Amino acid sequence: MAVFTPVALDEVNAWLCQHYNLGTATDIKGISSGIENSNFFLTTNKDGQTTEYVLTLFERLSREQLPYYLELMGHLAQKGIPVPAPARDKTEQIIGILNGKPATIVSKLSGSSRLSPNADHCAAVGAMLAKMHLAGQDFKLSQPNLRSLNWWQATIPLVKQHLNAAQNSLxxxxxxxxxxxxxxxxxxxxxxxxxxCDLFRDNVLFDSSSGKDQLGGFFDFYFAGNDKWLFDVAVTVNDWCIDLGTGVLDQARYDGLVNAYQSVRPFEKTEIASWNLMLRAAALRFWVSRLWDYYLPREAEMLTPHDPKHFERILIQRRDVISCISSV
Structure with a gap:
């Protein structure tokens, strides 16, 4: 999440007044993390009650692509999965136009990210990820993961000139x-x-208001798509269960996430056999996207591209060290 398209308080208030029944915006603050869309914390007041939302202006996704992501979030929220629920406007639409960009408002989840997770955090994420997969089985819309193989094949030629011989070979x-x-x-x-398809540490919240860390929810579904569930698990493991400096898997966190996932949805034999190749696929996907963002950046307020070498290291690790999972 970054800010490519600024939005002033008077602009959002005019938009809200015309299209929504959410009250008056009293504060809007840009969110600096992430690199795809323009995101803001939005505070409103209606009948004396203050409510916090997240406002997103979409920079790359078209209005035609957005219903999949937003309706999926609404579907999962109705199934009890803790995800942001889109707000509908006066005509029951979930997508509008603000400052020339497709825009939406979703509920703000409670809690904060755990950027140094332990095995318990990973287990909570693994179990909820499996529940999310099962809850989405009857979702009516379908859209492929737009950052899958076809995108890698189209994007790698654009970044290869920035790589050395060893990186190109890899x-x-x-x-x-x-x-x-x-x-x-x-x-x-x-x-x-x-x-x-993007369940990194900074896309999950934990709420400690009860005195114990409890999963607050998953957010930022704007890379979501219909894909192999195993790919989703591999993406998550490659972020939550590693030493960030080396990319090496941390066994306790790895076991916690994978075993908790399987306690809800056990892996099939084909998934177990495909696990290491899928870990590599997940590493390649994010190496390519970070190379693209790093060498072909867009101008944005508050934008800091991620270091592509991080996922290069992870890919090398996954190719050199075979990781296994077993059925439960």
Missing amino acids: IDSELADQTAFFASKDYQALPAGPSH
């Missing part, structure tokens, strides 16, 4: 392996459905 080799993997019968047989 990225070419991994793309060839993943192209073959995606074409395989094993890959086609993997269970799939709506997936978050």
Whole structure:
């Protein structure tokens, strides 16, 4: 989340007055984390009651693409999964136009991110991720993960000029392996459905108001898509269960997340067999996207691109060290 398109308080108030029944905006504050959309904490007052929301202006996604993400969040929220619920306007729409960009308002979850998680945090995330996958099975809309194989194949040629010989060899080799993997019968047989596809530490909140860390919810679904559930787990493991300096998996956090996930939805045999290739696929996806953001940046207020070398290290680790999972 960043700020590419500024929004002033009087601008958002005029928009709210015309389209919503949420009251008057009393404060709007840009959110600095993330790199895709313009995001703001929005505070409103209606009949003396203060409510906090998140306002998002979409910079890359079209208005036609947005219903999938927003309706998925609404579907999951109705199923009891702790995710932001989109606010509907006076005509029951969940997408509007603000300052020339598609825009939406969603509820603000409680809590804060745990950027140094322990095994218990990872277990909570793993169990809720499995519940989210099952809750999304009857979601009516379908859209592929837009940052999957086709996007890697189109984007890698754009960044290769910025890589050295060893990096080019690595990225070419991994793309060839993943192209073959995606074409395989094993890959086609993997269970799939709506997936978050970006469940990093900063996209999950924990609430400690009760005196104990409790999962507050998952947010930022704007990379979501119908994909293999195993890919969603691999993306999550590659962030939550590693040493950030080296990319090496932390066994206690890894076991906590994977075992908790399987306590809700046990892995199938094809998933167990495909696990290491999927960990590599998840690493490649984010190496490519970080290379793209780093070398082909867009101008934005408060934007700091992530270091692409982080996921290069993770990919090398996953290629060098075979990680296993077992059925429960």
